[in-house]
Amino acid sequence: MQRRCVKVALLQGGGGSVRQDAPVGARPGDVVEAFLHHLMVERGSAANTLRSYGTDLRRYLEHLAARGIDDLAAVREDDVAGFVVALRSGPSPLAASSAARALAAVRGLHRFAVRDGLLAEDVAREVRPPALPARLPRALSLDQVEQLLAGCIGEGPGPLRDRALLELLYSTGARISEAVGIDRDDLDAANRTVLLRGKGGKQRIVPVGRPALAAVEAYLVRARPGLAARGRGTPALLVNARGGRLSRQSAWHVLRAAAEAAGLSAAVSPHTLRHCFATHLLAGGADVRVVQELLGHASVTTTQIYTSVTVDTLREVYATSHPRALG
Structure with missing residues (x-):
């Protein structure tokens, strides 16, 4: 309404009589x-x-x-x-x-x-965007991911929460905004799944690995109660030092700080662990349409960019390992 x-206000805003047709x-x-x-x-x-x-x-x-x-x-x-x-x-x-x-x-x-009938013609329809440079998503190796996860050390509330966040990002392929949007009730530890709320309000249920569940459990038992007590009560799984929901910006800072602590020279971005999740699944033999569902992509075309990353990796291994690869 x-x-x-x-x-209606728009239609009447010009003043004077308006032809209905x-x-x-x-x-x-x-x-x-x-x-x-x-x-x-x-x-x-x-x-x-x-x-x-x-x-x-x-x-x-x-x-x-x-x-x-x-x-x-x-x-x-x-x-x-x-x-x-x-x-x-x-x-x-x-x-x-x-x-x-x-x-x-x-x-x-x-x-x-x-x-909505405000314009007779869509003059923007044929305007094309500038050509985008071909760019593959950055993905860390498995060893680098292990280094990154090890960058969150310590038993304090902050390190325990940060480790839970990073483990969830890599285990589920969640966007950072989806990870900080998880509520406690969204996590089903018995069935090892979590509910993620993606773009446009779309929801999906994805599996959670045992290491991630263990990190979350440690955080829930030894860190979250103390953090949550500082706030007014929140359903959020991941909370900040004031007891409120962890923000997207703070989560990105956690990722960047962990990379620095781990001494990773490779650049990281908010999507780094999401890219690793997809690339490592495909490299392990996962079907691209399964990965599409896990990532919450509307089209499989978006997911297929990760298959290019995997093929490039296979090509590099072939070139350095096969005795007649350069022949």
Whole structure:
């Protein structure tokens, strides 16, 4: 109902009479607000997604304002294409991946406006994102993963929690945001599974390995009670020093600190252990569609990038081991 009211306000905002058989334009800022509301309420988009879309669409509004456009119906394909060019140039150009993400937000905005009858034509539909460089995800070797996990040493509440976090990330392939979103009731130790809440509110149940369960059990018994007592009560499995839910940023800091403590020279990212999870499963013979389900990928195409990593590894082993590999 709220979004419908926004739509009515948009249609009436121009003043004067409106032909019922012709779409009307709308102020870009109002359409952006309605679109973000649609993503939040009807699509159930995650908070991080909404923040990213909000940032990208604010850039788009600034771009349109600089061109003197105050009506979305006045936007042409060249204006959208010019936005991509502007993102990739200037004193602080965005990477191709960031520009592509911003264009995805803009295309979603125009598609939404056409679907709701605010625009007659989707001028953003044919605008293509900048070409992305071929880039394979970084994955650590099994020995490096062991080093990373060993980077969380000590019996204090912090190290016990951090070890549980890292073990869960590697054991389940969870995104960091999914790991910190786990509640205590989501973990089924008897069946060795955990419920993860992924992008768009989608849920999946994944297995948890015994080492991860042991690390979580040690944390629950010897660390979480003391940490949770400092807060007001939270269902979160992983809690911070104030007794609240551990944040995504804090979890990323834990991963980075563990890598430094382990003396790993390889760069780590928030997705490092997720990449290791997928790559090591495929290298061990797992079916790509099973890995797709475990990772929560909507399309198997996304998962197949890890098969390239595995093939490259096999090629390296072959080249260094087969007596006639270079013949």
